[in-house]
Amino acid sequence: MMLAWLRSMADAILGRVPGKPGRLDTATRMAMDADFSDRNKPARQHRSRPADDVDPIEELERLTRDGN
Numbered sequence: 001m002m003l004a005w006l007r008s009m010a011d012a013i014l015g016r017v018p019g020k021p022g023r024l025d026t027a028t029r030m031a032m033d034a035d036f037s038d039r040n041k042p043a044r045q046h047r048s049r050p051a052d053d054v055d056p057i058e059e060l061e062r063l064t065r066d067g068n
Helices: 002-014 026-033 056-066
Strands: none
Touching: none
């Protein structure tokens, strides 16, 4: 009796409905399908010019001109 109650409590917490097959939620499926093979590789460094070389007014004009 206690085991059945505990199982139904776990099912309620996990959102399982009696009579329906158990399905994983979207986030869990995405995590299972994710490719973590490059986790131990160093990240590629994006080279950009230093912020000191950027004129804020020119950058603002560029952003507003490009529509971004």
